[in-house]
Amino acid sequence: MSNIRRGGDASTGGGDIEAPKDVEPESFSTPPGATHNPVFLARIIFRKVVTLLTASDEEDITQPAGIVTIFRDVVIGIILGVLVISISIFLDHINVIHLQSAHNFRNSAFKMLNDPETIQTLEESSDLHFMTSNDYETRRKEIEGVAEKMASQEELLAKREKELEEKQKEIDAIKDEHDKLSKDPRLGLEKWCGECVWNGRTGCVARLQYLKDTYNTGAIIGKVSSKCEIEAEMARTQKNKATNYHLGTLKAKLAKLRNDLLIEQGGGGSGGRDEGFDVARLGDARVALIGFPSVGKSTLQCKLTGTESEAAAYEFTTLTCIPGTMHYKGSKVQVLDLPGIIEGAAHGKGRGREVIACARNADAILIVLDAGKEGLNRHREILEKELETVGIRLNQKPPNVTFKKKSTGGVKFASTVPLTKLGPDPEKLATQIMREYRITSADLLAREDITVDELVDVIVGNRVYKPCCYFYNKIDTITIEEVDQLARMPHSLVGSVQKRYNVGEPLEDDPLKAMIWDYLGLTRIYTKRKGQQPDLAEPVVLSAIRKGTTVKALCMNVSSQMLRDFNFSLVWGKSAKHSPQRCGVNHQLMDQDVVQIVTKTNKQQQQDKNYQAMVQGFSDKYHKKKFDAKKKKQGRLRR
Numbered sequence: 190m191s192n193i194r195r196g197g198d199a200s201t202g203g204g205d206i207e208a209p210k211d212v213e214p215e216s217f218s219t220p221p222g223a224t225h226n227p228v229f230l231a232r233i234i235f236r237k238v239v240t241l242l243t244a245s246d247e248e249d250i251t252q253p254a255g256i257v258t259i260f261r262d263v264v265i266g267i268i269l270g271v272l273v274i275s276i277s278i279f280l281d282h283i284n285v286i287h288l289q290s291a292h293n294f295r296n297s298a299f300k301m302l303n304d305p306e307t308i309q310t311l312e313e314s315s316d317l318h319f320m321t322s323n324d325y326e327t328r329r330k331e332i333e334g335v336a337e338k339m340a341s342q343e344e345l346l347a348k349r350e351k352e353l354e355e356k357q358k359e360i361d362a363i364k365d366e367h368d369k370l371s372k373d374p375r376l377g378l379e380k381w382c383g384e385c386v387w388n389g390r391t392g393c394v395a396r397l398q399y400l401k402d403t404y405n406t407g408a409i410i411g412k413v414s415s416k417c418e419i420e421a422e423m424a425r426t427q428k429n430k431a432t433n434y435h436l437g438t439l440k441a442k443l444a445k446l447r448n449d450l451l452i453e454q455g456g457g458g459s460g461g462r463d464e465g466f467d468v469a470r471l472g473d474a475r476v477a478l479i480g481f482p483s484v485g486k487s488t489l490q491c492k493l494t495g496t497e498s499e500a501a502a503y504e505f506t507t508l509t510c511i512p513g514t515m516h517y518k519g520s521k522v523q524v525l526d527l528p529g530i531i532e533g534a535a536h537g538k539g540r541g542r543e544v545i546a547c548a549r550n551a552d553a554i555l556i557v558l559d560a561g562k563e564g565l566n567r568h569r570e571i572l573e574k575e576l577e578t579v580g581i582r583l584n585q586k587p588p589n590v591t592f593k594k595k596s597t598g599g600v601k602f603a604s605t606v607p608l609t610k611l612g613p614d615p616e617k618l619a620t621q622i623m624r625e626y627r628i629t630s631a632d633l634l635a636r637e638d639i640t641v642d643e644l645v646d647v648i649v650g651n652r653v654y655k656p657c658c659y660f661y662n663k664i665d666t667i668t669i670e671e672v673d674q675l676a677r678m679p680h681s682l683v684g685s686v687q688k689r690y691n692v693g694e695p696l697e698d699d700p701l702k703a704m705i706w707d708y709l710g711l712t713r714i715y716t717k718r719k720g721q722q723p724d725l726a727e728p729v730v731l732s733a734i735r736k737g738t739t740v741k742a743l744c745m746n747v748s749s750q751m752l753r754d755f756n757f758s759l760v761w762g763k764s765a766k767h768s769p770q771r772c773g774v775n776h777q778l779m780d781q782d783v784v785q786i787v788t789k790t791n792k793q794q795q796q797d798k799n800y801q802a803m804v805q806g807f808s809d810k811y812h813k814k815k816f817d818a819k820k821k822k823q824g825r826l827r828r
Contacts, residue, residue: 230273234266440641441622441648468512468547472521473730474709477548479576480557481568482529485662487511488686489557490526493702495695510547516695517702520711520730525551532571545579552734553656553708554583560661560675560683569659569678580649583657584680588635588643592650595630604635611641622648656708656734660701662686712738714778716747717759717785731778741774743784753803754788 308319320328478486490496494513511526527544548554554576558568573583600623602616611618618641619633626648639647646652659681664672665688676683682704684691693699710733717723729746736742740760744752752774759769762782769785778784794800 231270234270237262237266438618438621438625441625441645468510468525470523470550471512472514472523474520474552474711474732474734475523475525475550476515476553476555476705476709477525477551478527478555478557479544479548479572480529481531481559481572484529484557484559485686486529486557487526489660489662489692490524492686492692493695494524496524496526515702515705517698517706518711519713519728520706522705522709522711530572530575532575545576545581548576548655549579549581549653551655552732553658553705554581555705556657556659558659558661560664560671561666563661563675564671580646580652582646582652582654585654587652587654588639588647589637590639590644590647591632591634591636592647593632594628595632598630600628600630601632603633606636606638608635609638611639611644619644656710658682658704658708660684664690710734710738712778712780712782714743715781715783717761717783719785719787723783728781738778739774740772740776740778740784740786743778744774744786747786751786751788754794756787756789756793758787759785 312318478490480486490511490513493515496511496513509528513524513526515522515524525547527547530544556569556572563569576583600616600620602619604615608615615635622641622645623629623631628648633647657680659678661675661681661683663685664675664683665685672683675681682691682701684701686692691700693702712731712733713728714731715723715725715728729743731738731742731746736745740758741752744755755774758772758774758776760772760776760778760782761768761770761784762779764777764779764782765772789797794803797803
């Protein structure tokens with residue numbers, strides 16, 4: 190920068206400003222041996238600023254031009270310094286130049302932070318805790334998982350509290366009813382305390398003994414106690430491969446005790462099965478309506494069959510079995526409206542034995558449930574348990590097991606598949622279960638992997654397997670979310686008889702009738718005479734539950750003589766590979782097939798080896814009929 194000097198006096202007129210010629214400007218050349226670096230540039234800028242600040246008195250810096258120049262030079266110097274430092278850092282970052290001091294500081298810092306002793310010192314001197322990034326992610330996920338688990342546990346706790354409140358309400362209602370009955374003077378409960386006198390003569394101990402002697406309750410009480418002990422032991426035993434044998438033995442004992450209790454409580458040796466209601470079997474199949482009182486069974490039967498049945502808003506309206514006939518797809522299905530049953534029906538409560546006896550004789554079971562009460566009362570579970578107690582297995586197939594008792598020879602056990610559900614020694618378990626039923630000699634062949642319960646059912650031999658569908662009535666009283674939950678239950682259909690949801694009039698097609706048709710396994714077969722059109726007005730309805738859906742079942746359904754004279758059949762329809770197909774008696778028919786039965790000719794019958802016996806049978810039957818007619822005529826003449 191050139192010096193600013195006052196050129197001359199104003200009076201002389203010499204006001205021009207010029208640099209003295211004897212002063213040479215400072216050199217900006219780089220000293221020898223120096224390198225182009227930011228430190229050198231910063232040194233030059235600093236020197237210029239110091240020179241300006243230490244100027245002599247003859248230098249005039251009070252002029253405006255001088256102040257602006259100084260400010261401009263300072264700003265430019267600062268900007269250049271910052272720019273140079275930034276460029277140096279960037280070049281060091283991309284490894285163009287190398288600032289050894291910065292690298293040393295960074296490496297020292299990283300080394301210090303990775304030193305375990307330094308970290309331990311920092312943790313001891315402060316409340317901080319250092320961890321790696323992996324440990325941090327693990328801890329963070331654990332904290333999030335704990336939060337989600339706490340939220341689910343809170344929901345479960347709220348649900349349990351709600352259930353507890355509902356149970357407490359039920360207990361309070363039972364207590365109120367008990368207190369009300371206890372205070373009723375008509376019952377005279379104050380006479381049956383521990384110190385009272387029964388009937389004016391003996392105490393309560395003698396009364397209990399009298400009941401035991403009169404009704405033979407001693408054996409029943411003993412068996413009930415044994416049953417409870419076995420159930421408690423099964424609950425305490427863990428389920429694994431090592432305990433399969435022990436659990437199987439307990440299940441066999443429990444099944445035997447249940448069967449004995451049913452026999453003794455029923456008062457006979459029929460295995461707990463009563464006669465039931467006297468209803469003639471009509472139609473192609475039979476369906477029994479089972480359910481608790483006042484769930485809409487009578488109204489549902491009226492919609493299905495058109496039968497007028499008494500229906501009211503109070504419970505136990507129906508007191509006997511009311512039959513009706515449902516007409517659907519040319520078939521006639523008998524629908525039985527049975528009285529409502531309650532918990533404990535398997536042991537005789539509320540005419541439960543008679544109702545369950547009708548259910549055993551039905552081809553299928555339709556359980557009617559109240560959708561508004563199912564969420565709290567678990568009616569479906571209770572009814573399934575009652576039917577299972579008396580040996581009715583719902584929606585199950587009989588095990589593919591052959592069991593035959595013998596008088597001698599011991600127990601022979603065999604299987605065609607590996608038995609994984611009977612423990613390590615299935616033969617030992619099967620032998621022990623047979624001993625519980627006092628069976629010492631038998632042949633048992635298992636063709637599928639069965640469980641202990643299925644093995645017990647095969648050995649007992651009084652189990653029946655029924656298809657069952659569930660109809661949830663009165664869905665107009667619950668929310669759409671509850672309806673969706675019930676509709677997703679297996680073998681279930683939701684609807685409302687009053688609102689006509691999924692239930693129509695007797696002659697209308699509706700989802701409930703279609704569901705009953707499918708569960709009954711009915712098949713329509715149209716018959717055809719030779720040279721004529723098939724009879725499509727009145728089909729022959731076959732049932733897979735009763736006789737099957739083969740050509741043999743068709744012949745037996747029409748006439749036993751047709752089966753005796755059967756030669757072959759011609760089949761048109763879905764079951765035939767080509768139309769017509771010549772088939773034998775074991776051909777499986779499908780819905781809406783057309784069948785023509787061709788019988789044997791007289792010459793073919795004469796060639797049969799049983800022809801002479803058949804002719805002799807006809808002759809004996811003819812002569813017997815003639816002799817009976819003659820004897821009857823002589824009896825009338827003697828009168």
